[in-house]
Amino acid sequence: MSITDTAWEIFNQSINNYHVKDNVDEPVNNPFSSGTLERILYAKNWIDTVQWHLEDIIRDTNIEPIEALKIKRRIDASNQERTDMVEFLDSWFLQKYENITPNTDAKLNSETPAWAFDRFSILALKIYHMSLEAHRESASEEHRNNCSKKLNVLLEQKKDLSEAIKQLLDDIENGKIKMKSYKQMKMYNDESLNPILYQNVKNDQTKI
Template sequence: MFTTVCQQVFSKSITDYHVKDDVYTHLQNPYEKASIEHLLYAKNWIDTVQWHLEDIIRDPNIDPVEALKIKRWIDRSNQERTDMVEYIDSYFLEQYKGVTPAANATINTESPAWAVDRLSILALKIYHMEEEAQRSDATAAHRAACQQKLEVLLTQRADLCGAIEALLADIAAGTKYMKVYKQMKMYNDPSLNPVLYAGNK
């Protein structure tokens, strides 16, 4: 199943990142460039680095200059994440280009790749909640609370995987169809962000 592949690739990406556990680690994608695994690994690597950037920027003692540098890095990362989702949706569009939707076919609330995006973030939540549930320096109460949260996350992952597989099956059968809207992020665009275009006058 497609979501099984996703989980395997996301797990590898997260494990590979934590070998050094450093946001400056260079990405070394182990999958063939033309493969969906390559896209999934790159997508999750972006999410994993951003997860740790979000941790760093919340340090109450962080130097303000460093905080601004990290914030701009996060902004770039958000754009890269959106771009990667669109690449993954392009893969699905190619996969199902030969399917003629039924006359009564409906559109889903989100594209397959945005659901995969949520699955990638969920993989990170599960990894880090599992760490917390096993923390030797934490209290038993903390570990127990984190174990309960972990069980909820695992259920959420199973539900999301089921929903993604059902959506892909519906698209393949023509009962649902894809429509991909290019994300129109405004804050990075000098022509759309008022703060940026005001400075160009």
């Protein structure tokens, strides 16, 4: 089984496990051994799945403003966790390919393997939920037909993205592409980089 087939299977395992209780507060119960690629992939998709549903919740037009703010803060934290997990996954790939010497004419890819798998994970969620809509009995026939067409596009995208990831990994292994990973350096969660946050810290210290 290829690494993309394994990832797809694990992503869907995570999605199906989440929907047993369909609760954003349900703690992750990762079934894979510590240190394995499978465990990283499962954890990555669980973060994505919970955040998918938090994004649904915050769009409830009847949500109380205080609750919406709590959810927004939670989404911000989830985004940071998601980025950290992608960077952790890239470190796994960097270690895997550390003994590969790139060819002298090796090229750089615009995204790392981990960010490609990030897209793959989100795509698994899109397909799962679009499939639900394509078969939702309470929806109109027109709605189901429209969603079925969108589902077909997503399934084609899954096939193409899977092949693209395989090609990327093969090219790295064969020295055709050199792998480099950059930290995302997100600024909005950092008290020393977000001007709103460091002004608040400064003001708080002034009050002391």
